[in-house]
Amino acid sequence: MSFSDMPVDVGPVYEGERIRSKQMFVELGGPKIPKHFELVKVRKPSEIKDGEVILRGIDLGEMEEGSRHPIGILVEVAGKELEEDLEAVFERRIHEFCNFINGVMHLNQRYTNWMRVSKKAIEKGFNSFKQMGTILIRLFKAELPIIEQAQVTMITNADVIEEYYDMAIETYEKRDERARGLHDDDVDMFYGCVLCQSFAPTHVCTITPDRTSLCGSINWFDARAAAKVDPKGPIYAVPPGECINGVAGEYTGVNEITKKRSLGEVERVYLYSGMEWPHTSCGCFEAIDFYIPEVNGHGIIDRNADMKAINGLAFSTMANQTGGGKQMPGFNGISLQYIASPKFQIYDAIQEGLEHGIELTVWMNSELKERVKQFIPEDLQPKIATEKDVSNMNELREWLKEKEHPVVATWVEEEEEEEYEEEWAEEGAMVPLGTQTMTIPGAGGIGGFKIILKNCKVHADALIIKRIDKSAKRKKKK
Ligand code: SF4
Numbered sequence: 381m382s383f384s385d386m387p388v389d390v391g392p393v394y395e396g397e398r399i400r401s402k403q404m405f406v407e408l409g410g411p412k413i414p415k416h417f418e419l420v421k422v423r424k425p426s427e428i429k430d431g432e433v434i435l436r437g438i439d440l441g442e443m444e445e446g447s448r449h450p451i452g453i454l455v456e457v458a459g460k461e462l463e464e465d466l467e468a469v470f471e472r473r474i475h476e477f478c479n480f481i482n483g484v485m486h487l488n489q490r491y492t493n494w495m496r497v498s499k500k501a502i503e504k505g506f507n508s509f510k511q512m513g514t515i516l517i518r519l520f521k522a523e524l525p526i527i528e529q530a531q532v533t534m535i536t537n538a539d540v541i542e543e544y545y546d547m548a549i550e551t552y553e554k555r556d557e558r559a560r561g562l563h564d565d566d567v568d569m570f571y572g573c574v575l576c577q578s579f580a581p582t583h584v585c586t587i588t589p590d591r592t593s594l595c596g597s598i599n600w601f602d603a604r605a606a607a608k609v610d611p612k613g614p615i616y617a618v619p620p621g622e623c624i625n626g627v628a629g630e631y632t633g634v635n636e637i638t639k640k641r642s643l644g645e646v647e648r649v650y651l652y653s654g655m656e657w658p659h660t661s662c663g664c665f666e667a668i669d670f671y672i673p674e675v676n677g678h679g680i681i682d683r684n685a686d687m688k689a690i691n692g693l694a695f696s697t698m699a700n701q702t703g704g705g706k707q708m709p710g711f712n713g714i715s716l717q718y719i720a721s722p723k724f725q726i727y728d729a730i731q732e733g734l735e736h737g738i739e740l741t742v743w744m745n746s747e748l749k750e751r752v753k754q755f756i757p758e759d760l761q762p763k764i765a766t767e768k769d770v771s772n773m774n775e776l777r778e779w780l781k782e783k784e785h786p787v788v789a790t791w792v793e794e795e796e797e798e799e800y801e802e803e804w805a806e807e808g809a810m811v812p813l814g815t816q817t818m819t820i821p822g823a824g825g826i827g828g829f830k831i832i833l834k835n836c837k838v839h840a841d842a843l844i845i846k847r848i849d850k851s852a853k854r855k856k857k858k
C-alpha cells in the first residue's frame with residue numbers, strides 16, 4: 381500500500397503525535413460541538429462504491445484558520461465474511477488510522493470523536509477530506525483484508541449531520557443494550573485488547589460481558605467477533621482459567637495474559653475494583669471513577685464535563701493521573717456501560733459493608749447522571765449529588781447525611797476500624813505484604829505519588845494509619 385500520492389506521510393510512527401492549539405489549523409468535533417459522530421456500517425456490495433469518498437459540507441481547505449466544525453465520518457464496508465458484530469471493532473480503528481496521518485490528531489470515539497489538523501499539514505497540501513477518506517479506505521482494506529470494499533462519507537455540515545446522528549446513536553445503543561443482557565457468569569471466554577498500547581505501552585484491556593472496554597466502544601460480542609476473524613490480532617481470546625476471587629473478579633487466565641501482554645508490569649487484576657489491583661487505564665476512557673477520601677465515597681466525571689469535579693479537578697487533570705497504563709488505585713478509567721453492570725466496583729462496595737458498587741457513588745456531573753439515570757436504583761438517584769447540588773466537600777458531607785446516602789453507614793465503621801488500627805499499631809508487627817501498591821495522596825486527597833513494594837516483608841515498631849481530615853470527619857459523623 382502506498383501513500384506516495386499524498387502530501388503528508390502516513391504510518392504508525394505518527395500515532396503518538398499531539399497537536400496543541402497553537403499548532404492547529406482546525407478542530408473537528410470534540411466537547412464544544414454538540415453533534416458529531418463516527419460510525420462503521422456493514423453493507424451489501426451493491427450498496428456502496430468501492431474507493432468512493434463523499435464529502436457533504438465545506439472542505440478542509442475552505443475552513444478558516446483556528447475554527448471549529450462538526451464532523452461525521454461514516455465508513456461503509458462490504459465483504460463476504462463480514463457480519464454486523466464486526467462494525468464496532470472496525471469503528472474503533474478509525475481512531476488508529478486517522479492518527480497514522482502526519483498532522484492529524486484523533487481522540488475518543490463514537491459521538492465524542494475529536495480531531496485536530498495541523499497548520500503544517502495544510503501547508504504541505506493536505507487540504508481535503510477526500511484525501512483523509514482515501515487514506516482511511518486504503519488502511520481499512522490493507523489492515524483488515526476481510527474488508528473487500530469500502531466507501532467513506534465525510535460530513536462537516538451540521539444540518540447533514542442531523543440526518544445521520546440519530547441512526548448513529550441508535551446503533552451504539554443497540555450494541556450496548558445487547559451487551560447489558562449478558563453477564564460474566566454466562567460465558568466461558570473473555571477477551572483482551574491491546575490496541576491502545578501505542579499510547580500506553582503497559583495497558584491491557586480485559587473485556588467481559590460485565591466490563592465493556594473502558595473506551596466504551598468494544599463490548600464482549602464485538603471482541604468475540606474480532607478475535608474470531610483475526611485471532612492473532614490486537615483483540616484476542618482470554619480463557620478466564622480459575623476464578624480466584626469471584627467478588628473481586630480475579631481470574632488466573634486474566635492475570636496470566638495481562639502479565640504477558642503488559643510485559644510483566646501488571647501481575648494481578650481485580651476486574652470489579654477501582655481500589656485494589658484495578659484494571660489499568662489508557663487514555664480514552666469515557667469516564668473516571670475517583671475515590672473521595674473525605675467522605676469515603678466515589679465520584680464519576682465523564683469526558684464531556686466542562687467543569688471541575690467535587691475534588692476540585694477537571695476531567696483532563698484527573699485523566700493525566702488515571703491514564704498511561706498504570707494501575708492507579710482510586711482513579712479508574714471506565715466506560716459508561718460498566719456503571720450499568722451489576723459487577724460495577726462491587727468488590728469495593730463489599731469491603732465497605734455495602735451491597736452494590738453504585739452505592740459508593742456520591743457525586744456525578746449532572747449530564748452524566750442524567751445519561752445513566754436508568755441504571756441507578758430509583759431510591760439512590762436523589763442521594764447522588766451533582767455540581768448543581770453541592771460545590772465543596774463540606775456541602776457534600778452535609779448532603780450525604782441529610783439524604784441518608786448508604787455511604788454514611790461506612791463512616792461509623794471507619795471509626796471502629798481506626799481504634800483497632802491504633803491498638804494494633806501499639807504492639808508493632810511483622811506484616812507479610814506480598815506486592816503492595818499504595819497511593820499517597822497530596823493536598824486534598826489528590827495528586828501525590830504511588831509506592832510499589834514487591835515481595836516485601838515489612839517490620840515496623842509501629843504502624844499508624846491516619847486519615848486525612850480525620851477530625852473534620854469525626855465532627856460530622858452521625
Ligand atoms: Fe482496545 Fe481498550 Fe483501547 Fe478500547 S480502550 S481500543 S478496548 S485497548
Ligand code: ZN
Pocket residue numbers: 576595662663664665
Ligand atoms: Zn485507549
